[in-house]
Amino acid sequence: MINFFRKTRKQLFSENRFTKYLFYAIGEIILVVIGILIALQINNWNNRRxxxxxxxxxxxxxxxxxxxxxKELTDVKAFNNYFSDTYKHANExxxxxxxxxSDSLALIAMGLSQYSDFNSSGNIYETLVNSGNLELLKNDEITSLIQQLETTYIFANKLETVHWEIIINELSPTLKGVINFDAFKAVKPxxxxxxxxxxxxVESIYLTSAKDSVxxxxxxxxxTIVSLIDTELGTAN
Structure with missing residues (x-):
């Protein structure tokens, strides 16, 4: 193809057919430009793909x-609600x-040191930012909801920390010398x-209720995020 263009240019030039040669040169330039544009388009298409x-x-x-x-949240939520019901029974x-x-209350009191503790699979939004993959996600609603979800996780973990702190600071001193943990009985009922x-x-009831809400x-x-992602992946029902 290149040899063909060279021969054609040489023939037109040698025959002193300058006008035709000029039109031919312009046409050749246009073809080259079109070829470059097509190559760029293909490259852009491939990059987008x-x-x-x-x-x-x-x-x-x-x-x-x-x-x-x-799945983790569902299990933790059930665990939290079980203890919430237990606290309510103790209060009654x-x-x-x-x-x-008294012995039933003692058994419940011994279990008050247990509490729900959610551990997420990782800091998804922060990982996306640090890896540079955040720019790949074109659906702004999804990225915004992921950030919001991690804020919810942080709030849940703060409530869990508060729960642990009142166990250490309030429960332990209250039960000291009150229950025989070996015999599972109250020595000072x-x-x-x-x-x-x-x-x-009562504090535990309020905390477990707040944790359940979060x-x-x-x-x-x-x-909501899974539904939006399924739409992006084309797997929505």
Whole structure:
């Protein structure tokens, strides 16, 4: 093809057909420009295709992580609610001054050191920013919701920290010398009905209720993000 163009140019020039040669040269330039534009278009298309695949890969990774988080949250939520119901039952015993249930109250008190503790699969938004993959995600709503979800995670963890702190600072001193942990019995049952114990239980009820609300919010946020990602991946039902 190149030899053909060279021969044509040489023939036109040697025959002193300058006008035709000029038109031919312009046409050749146009063809070269068109060829370059096509090559650039193909290259741009290929780059967009690669970026789209990387975007989908990121979405799939995010979906996998937050679905793992949803499973963890569901388990933690159930654990938290179990203890919340237990605290409410303990408070009813104290309110009723039912000393016949002192041993039951002692068993509940021994379990008060247990609390729900959510651990996420990782800092998704921060990881996206640090890796530079955030720019690959074209759906701003998804990135905004991921950031919001991590804020919800932080709030849940703060509530869990508060719960742990009141266990250490309030429960341990309250139960000291009150329960025989080896025999699973209260040695000073009357202490379990005092205001200090009831206050701790009431605090725990409020905390578990707040934690349940935050866990539920996180699960709803995850469901929304997963739905949006499925739409981006073309896998929405």
């Amino acid at each position: 690669v970026e789209k695949e990387e975007e989908k890969k990121s979405y799939r990774n995010i979906k996998r992580q937050i679905e793992d988080d949803r 015993i104290i309110r009723a001054k039912d000393y016949t249930k 009357e202490k379990l009905f005092e205001v200090e114990m009831q206050n701790f239980i 866990y539920s919010r996180a699960i709803r946020e995850i469901d």
